[in-house]
Amino acid sequence: MRPLLLVLLGLVVGAMGATFALSALRQGTPFHSGVMAVMQYHLGALRANVRAKQCDAKGSAGRLSRMEAMAGDIREAFPGMDTPFYEAAERLRGxxxxxxxxxxxxxxxxxxxxxxxxxxxxxxxxxxx
Ligand code: HEC
Structure with a gap:
């Protein structure tokens, strides 16, 4: 009797785990939000540097190139958009x-x-x- 109960318990816990994992995947930060959030973060950091009067070229270059990498991901992060959208993304990347x-x-x-x-x-x- 006990082994059977344990097997049943295992099945229930396993099913619950799979359900949680699936819903976590669905609710996870979508890629497109992540791309935008990273660009927003570096833009904010650079603006803060201006306010703090700390504008060394090297530090700015690092953030700008990380933003460029994200802008290059906009196409993959937003599939199925129209041509002007991708042109706008490319303009930003440029x-x-x-x-x-x-x-x-x-x-x-x-x-x-x-x-x-x-x-x-x-x-x-x-x-x-
Ligand atoms: C080519 C178009 C395009 C460009 C360029 C673009 N964005 Fe976005 N952005 C979008 C779209 C579309 C959304 C809405 C996404 C959604 O809500 O599903 C968005 C949403 C956002 C959000 C909210 C993200 C969220 O889901 O919470 C932030 C922050 C953001 N953009 C920052 C930026 C910054 C900073 C730049 C420039 C460095 C930028 N975006 C350039 C199209 C663009």
Whole structure:
């Protein structure tokens, strides 16, 4: 009797575990939110650097290139969108690529770069978000 009970218990616990795992997968942070969140994070960090007047080119380049990598993932993160959407993503990626390769060396220049980047984010959000 006891072994049978244990087997039944095992089955129930196993089924519950599978259900939890499946719902965790479904509720997990979707890739597209992650891509956006990472870009938002670095944009915020760079803005904070401007406020703190810490605008060294090397530090900015690192963040800008991480944002560029994320922008390059927008296509995969948002499948099935129209061509203008992917063009907007590519425009953002191009701006970030240029900025990461020739990183702004002063806070004034970084402010201008961030304004351009922010505008590229907004122009897509206005239409698609
Ligand atoms: C090509 C279009 C496009 C570009 C460019 C773009 N976004 Fe987005 N973003 C979207 C869309 C679409 C959503 C809505 C996603 C959803 O809610 O399912 C979104 C949502 C977001 C969110 C909310 C994410 C969430 O799910 O909680 C943040 C934050 C964000 N974007 C930040 C940025 C930043 C920062 C940039 C620029 C560096 C940027 N985005 C550039 C299309 C874009």
């Amino acid at each position: 701006i970030l690529d240029g900025a990461a390769k020739a990183p702004p060396a002063t806070c004034e220049a970084l402010t201008r770069t961030l304004a351009t980047v922010g505008e590229a984010c907004q122009s897509c959000h206005r239409q698609y978000r």
